[in-house]
Amino acid sequence: MEYIIQSLREAVSLLFSLDTEVISAIWISLKVSIAATALACAVGIPLGLFLSRGSSTFKSVLITLSNTLHAFPTVLIGLLVYSFICRRGPLGQFDILFTPTAMIIGEAILGLPIAISFALTAAKTLDPAVLETALTLGAGRFDCALAIINEARFGLTAAVVATFGRLIGEVGVAMILGGNIAGYTRNITTAIALQTSKGEFSRAIALGLILILVALAVNIALRFVQSRYEVERSAHFIPRGE
Amino acid sequence: MQPPFFRLREIKKSYGNQFTLSVESLDFGHGEIAALVGPNGAGKTTLLRILATLLAPDSGTLLIDKTEARQRLRYSQLLSTRRRITFVLQKPFLFSGSVLSNILYGLKVRGLPRRVALQKAQSALRSAGVLHLSHRNAKSLSAGEGQKVALARSLALETEALLLDEPFANVSPEDIPPLENILLERARSGCCIVIASHIPASVHRLTDRVIYLRSGSICEEPAENILRGKIVIRDGEKYLCVADAPPIQVVTDKTGDVTVSINPRDILISTVPLLSSARNTLKGVITQASSEGETVRLTVDAGLRLTSLVTKSSYSELALNIGKEVYLTFKATAVEIL
Numbered sequence A: 001m002e003y004i005i006q007s008l009r010e011a012v013s014l015l016f017s018l019d020t021e022v023i024s025a026i027w028i029s030l031k032v033s034i035a036a037t038a039l040a041c042a043v044g045i046p047l048g049l050f051l052s053r054g055s056s057t058f059k060s061v062l063i064t065l066s067n068t069l070h071a072f073p074t075v076l077i078g079l080l081v082y083s084f085i086c087r088r089g090p091l092g093q094f095d096i097l098f099t100p101t102a103m104i105i106g107e108a109i110l111g112l113p114i115a116i117s118f119a120l121t122a123a124k125t126l127d128p129a130v131l132e133t134a135l136t137l138g139a140g141r142f143d144c145a146l147a148i149i150n151e152a153r154f155g156l157t158a159a160v161v162a163t164f165g166r167l168i169g170e171v172g173v174a175m176i177l178g179g180n181i182a183g184y185t186r187n188i189t190t191a192i193a194l195q196t197s198k199g200e201f202s203r204a205i206a207l208g209l210i211l212i213l214v215a216l217a218v219n220i221a222l223r224f225v226q227s228r229y230e231v232e233r234s235a236h237f238i239p240r241g242e
Numbered sequence B: 001m002q003p004p005f006f007r008l009r010e011i012k013k014s015y016g017n018q019f020t021l022s023v024e025s026l027d028f029g030h031g032e033i034a035a036l037v038g039p040n041g042a043g044k045t046t047l048l049r050i051l052a053t054l055l056a057p058d059s060g061t062l063l064i065d066k067t068e069a070r071q072r073l074r075y076s077q078l079l080s081t082r083r084r085i086t087f088v089l090q091k092p093f094l095f096s097g098s099v100l101s102n103i104l105y106g107l108k109v110r111g112l113p114r115r116v117a118l119q120k121a122q123s124a125l126r127s128a129g130v131l132h133l134s135h136r137n138a139k140s141l142s143a144g145e146g147q148k149v150a151l152a153r154s155l156a157l158e159t160e161a162l163l164l165d166e167p168f169a170n171v172s173p174e175d176i177p178p179l180e181n182i183l184l185e186r187a188r189s190g191c192c193i194v195i196a197s198h199i200p201a202s203v204h205r206l207t208d209r210v211i212y213l214r215s216g217s218i219c220e221e222p223a224e225n226i227l228r229g230k231i232v233i234r235d236g237e238k239y240l241c242v243a244d245a246p247p248i249q250v251v252t253d254k255t256g257d258v259t260v261s262i263n264p265r266d267i268l269i270s271t272v273p274l275l276s277s278a279r280n281t282l283k284g285v286i287t288q289a290s291s292e293g294e295t296v297r298l299t300v301d302a303g304l305r306l307t308s309l310v311t312k313s314s315y316s317e318l319a320l321n322i323g324k325e326v327y328l329t330f331k332a333t334a335v336e337i338l
Helices: A002-015 A020-052 A057-070 A074-085 A100-124 A129-136 A141-151 A153-168 A172-178 A188-198 A201-235 B044-051 B075-082 B099-109 B114-127 B143-155 B173-188 B312-317
Strands: B006-015 B019-028 B033-037 B059-064 B085-088 B161-165 B192-197 B210-214 B217-219 B227-234 B237-241 B256-262 B268-270 B280-292 B295-301 B305-311 B325-330 B335-337
Touching (some): A002 A201, A020 A057, A057 A100, A129 B085, B006 B044, B033 B173, B085 B143, B268 B305, B305 B312
Antiparallel strands (some): B210 B217
């Protein structure tokens, strides 16, 4: 017990010491997980919305595949991407193994099914009257899509939040594709793994705390954007007086 | 003569085996108000959805101002046709945001300059009597307010056709006449209005053209006084027995369980028992009376609840009133087996 408290104390002091290694790990974690979340959502949300409309064998196969991807161990995804981008792999010429780019690709694949599922659920639970109302008021395809996205925005924000949450805490893909190179591909989670194996428990715990704080900060930012958007929407187009 | 705005021919639309809407021939003209009346599930909404091009019929043709409306149509054509029509859903959906932003939606997608859009929106809000709600959050409105806002949202677009599905269902009675006046005014300026309602009395102020729908087909008049019971033979005569109510003499070949309807016009009301050839006389008490143009619709509880139509003059001459004891008289042949 003594030693856990000791670790916590050390963790707090490390937190405020602005250690360059720690700062770099935070930066890499944020950079990679935000880029991968953006990529996963840019593909996954439209795909989820597309899959929510109507039903066909093709769509149901895609939904099943996406659901299966949820169960994929991260190391397996890492391994699959590795086999494609290693020197002898089909994409070996791009030489991206052990770079942040490789981590982003792997994590985007990991985040894709999450974004798809959340978008699919958000669209499926949306009142079908949204589309009908937009159509009867003369909206074209683009305006209909905007109306749906706007009405489903809570669910869609949840897709972003959940994808980001999954990716910032991910270790398997980052380890295999990034290679845990200090100052280049070492992020918070791979640093925790390294410190733990070195027996530096207090440092590992400190990094864990930092990870939680970073996740909290990003979620506060997202929440802020969401509520600001709310206020803007209701204040939209309102001329004062008659 | 100007061709009708909507022209339906041989339209069929089925949902599984349970329901088929079948309309042989139906036109709705410019500047005309027509009412679709029928019980729930009669096909009113399906017909409106077909007119609104939200739903493609399984077969048949729908011409909208001489242009055939089909999903196969080029998208831009379909969109421009759709923009000539608006449809107010039975349970209107209001987009999140303010009431005003809802009204502006249809104007914005049509690319109107903001200044013009605002003017149109405000005038629509004013005429529907909901200008004071402009800044309210659309999700915070009551059902009646929501319905009026949805109506204003469609009125603002000044389309050539207006389709309304039970538009006054949640609107309080005193607010209905001004809304009806707006519709009458729109029709005078050439708008084709089709309004669906399950209450026949609710449309008589708007139009004389009432189209009755029953299980997916157009029928002459609505089936009323629908009774379910068993045919029983007594002394060689056939009677319909409904629960504990007095048996009604009928003329039919059928036996066993049946559903029948009695036209309210075939039921005579008198304050004393009539001596006549009619085989059925029931004694009951008036429980409801509502005025429908020149006639009064009476609901009488005679062990069965039956409605009858009498003229306003008979109503006052016989001094009929709620609670009054009356006799209902009708022929055995007035009972139609469905």
